Amino acid sequence: MYDVVIIGAGVVGASIARELSRYDLSIAVLEAGSDVAAGSSGANSGIVHAGYDCNPGTLMARLNVKGNAMFDQISRELDVPFKRNGSLVLAFNEEDISQLEHLKAKGEINGVEDLKILSAEEVLKLEPNINTNVIAALWAPTGGIVCPYGLTIAMAENAADNGVEFYFDNRVVSIDKRENGKFYIETTAGKFISRYVINAAGANADIISNMVGDDSFNIHPRKGEYCLYDRKWGNMVERTIFQPPSAMGKGVLVTPTVDGNLLIGPNAFDTEKRDDNYTSAEGLDFVYNRALESVPSLPRDGVITVFAGLRAIADAQDFIIRPSYKVEGFIQAAGICSPGLTAAPAIAEEVAAILSKIEGGLEYNKDFNSVRKGIKRFRDMDWNARAQMVKEDPRYGRIVCRCETVTEGEIVQALHTKLPVNTIDGIKRRTRAGMGRCQGGFCTPRIMEIIERELGIPMEYITKKGGSSRIVYGRIKDLLEEGEE
Numbered sequence: 001m002y003d004v005v006i007i008g009a010g011v012v013g014a015s016i017a018r019e020l021s022r023y024d025l026s027i028a029v030l031e032a033g034s035d036v037a038a039g040s041s042g043a044n045s046g047i048v049h050a051g052y053d054c055n056p057g058t059l060m061a062r063l064n065v066k067g068n069a070m071f072d073q074i075s076r077e078l079d080v081p082f083k084r085n086g087s088l089v090l091a092f093n094e095e096d097i098s099q100l101e102h103l104k105a106k107g108e109i110n111g112v113e114d115l116k117i118l119s120a121e122e123v124l125k126l127e128p129n130i131n132t133n134v135i136a137a138l139w140a141p142t143g144g145i146v147c148p149y150g151l152t153i154a155m156a157e158n159a160a161d162n163g164v165e166f167y168f169d170n171r172v173v174s175i176d177k178r179e180n181g182k183f184y185i186e187t188t189a190g191k192f193i194s195r196y197v198i199n200a201a202g203a204n205a206d207i208i209s210n211m212v213g214d215d216s217f218n219i220h221p222r223k224g225e226y227c228l229y230d231r232k233w234g235n236m237v238e239r240t241i242f243q244p245p246s247a248m249g250k251g252v253l254v255t256p257t258v259d260g261n262l263l264i265g266p267n268a269f270d271t272e273k274r275d276d277n278y279t280s281a282e283g284l285d286f287v288y289n290r291a292l293e294s295v296p297s298l299p300r301d302g303v304i305t306v307f308a309g310l311r312a313i314a315d316a317q318d319f320i321i322r323p324s325y326k327v328e329g330f331i332q333a334a335g336i337c338s339p340g341l342t343a344a345p346a347i348a349e350e351v352a353a354i355l356s357k358i359e360g361g362l363e364y365n366k367d368f369n370s371v372r373k374g375i376k377r378f379r380d381m382d383w384n385a386r387a388q389m390v391k392e393d394p395r396y397g398r399i400v401c402r403c404e405t406v407t408e409g410e411i412v413q414a415l416h417t418k419l420p421v422n423t424i425d426g427i428k429r430r431t432r433a434g435m436g437r438c439q440g441g442f443c444t445p446r447i448m449e450i451i452e453r454e455l456g457i458p459m460e461y462i463t464k465k466g467g468s469s470r471i472v473y474g475r476i477k478d479l480l481e482e483g484e485e
């Protein structure tokens with residue numbers, strides 16, 4: 001039995017897990033996917049928004065600005081790359097200028113610092129590659145960039161280090177609150193009992209809430225598609241470039257990623273499906289053509305991968321972070337669409353405060369350690385540090401991913417952290433092996449060999465991202481012996 005079960009290991013569930021691990025509580029996280037960040041936390045823009053576009057007075061506005069301010073400390077504690085590169089919202093006509101003024105006014109009410117409207121000359125001096133038809137821009141120096149799944153992994157690893165138990169491939173299928181006050185939770189892989197349940201199930205949060213008879217909100221998934229460019233194009237802009245927002249969201253951006261790539265997207269359209277992460281030629285064309293309006297020299301052929309994510313929009317278009325009105329002990333962290341990545345650390349504090357109030361106070365975990373060390377990146381080391389690393393462990397002298405310069409030593413390290421990982425995508429997200437121009441074309445077989453050797457999983461059972469996503473069908477020699485063609 002647990003004190004707290006958190007449903008969903010996205011950035012919100014993982015941040016809540018880490019925050020609650022500061023207290024003397026037994027905590028389990030139940031996740032349908034085979035790893036953290038299986039939902040929108042693994043497929044978004046990675047922007048730590050300044051907070052000027054949320055409507056004043058909303059939970060989104062408050063937690064965006066609060067979350068943004070927490071990133072310097074959190075990225076230090078969790079060893080997560082984070083850069084305050086600032087953001088610009090471009091204006092191309094008079095109507096856009098009034099939008100900028102409106103955004104600036106909202107931002108100031110929300111408490112965003114140092115917002116400024118820049119002239120065309122000032123904008124082009126900062127960003128020479130943007131469209132010369134620009135007439136002004138809103139400059140928000142507090143905006144930043146972070147790797148969204150890197151942050152989620154770090155939050156979860158630190159939570160695990162502090163005693164939180166993660167259960168992957170455990171899709172919650174029913175929750176029964178019994179007369180003894182406890183929740184009986186059934187997943188596709190087991191049964192769990194808990195005193196409290198926290199619903200951080202992203203696009204499925206309303207389905208989870210309905211399981212306990214709380215139908216107080218609906219989630220409307222809204223899809224966004226992206227193109228990611230090779231690192232060769234990562235310097236086209238230094239800041240995050242937005243266009244004026246619309247009713248559907250913040251619009252198509254052009255941004256460097258914290259890992260040095262260039263990202264364009266997303267578009268925005270409503271979808272019925274909760275797992276609709278497919279991309280379409282029309283969607284990607286739209287993204288490219290809109291991005292060209294900001295940066296006309298964007299190449300068509302530098303894209304190395306495309307992806308899509310689902311925003312979990314609640315009816316009231318605000319975050320829902322509160323105890324359930326219907327079921328005692330059930331806490332909602334739902335409707336966490338953008339800026340949920342930015343707000344996640346603040347959402348976690350909000351949830352901890354709610355739990356503390358219900359419990360009548362929480363005891364501190366005296367062993368809590370807020371520091372987590374990430375995998376040392378060979379690519380980022382100078383030659384002396386590299387030589388020393390290879391001397392200590394020759395596996396750091398064997399490059400497995402040539403595009404991103406990832407060594408066998410880093411892959412082995414990723415396979416043996418407290419948060420278990422055994423998939424190709426899990427390794428990719430922790431080490432960047434397979435993130436480069438060839439997208440794993442060369443290194444995937446070698447990574448499979450390492451997984452087989454280190455974890456004893458036969459190669460034909462290794463998956464890309466859990467479930468049935470196996471990479472090889474069988475061993476040719478065995479299949480020939482069985483008489484298959």
Ligand SMILES: Cc1cc2nc3c(=O)[nH]c(=O)nc-3n(C[C@H](O)[C@H](O)[C@H](O)COP(=O)(O)OP(=O)(O)OC[C@H]3O[C@@H](n4cnc5c(N)ncnc54)[C@H](O)[C@@H]3O)c2cc1C
Nearest residue numbers: 008010012032039040041045047172202224339340341342
């Ligand atoms: C296109 C797009 C762009 C965005 N850009 C930004 C941005 O730049 N900056 C920003 O701040 N925010 C951004 N966001 C918002 C941000 O991505 C989300 O707010 C954040 O990722 C939400 O995290 P979450 O943990 O609530 O949800 P998720 O990451 O979706 O996690 C929910 C988890 O619950 C699991 N789950 C679902 N059902 C079950 C079940 N039955 N049992 C067990 N587990 C279950 C899922 O597998 C998933 O892992 C963007 C979102 C999108 C889609």
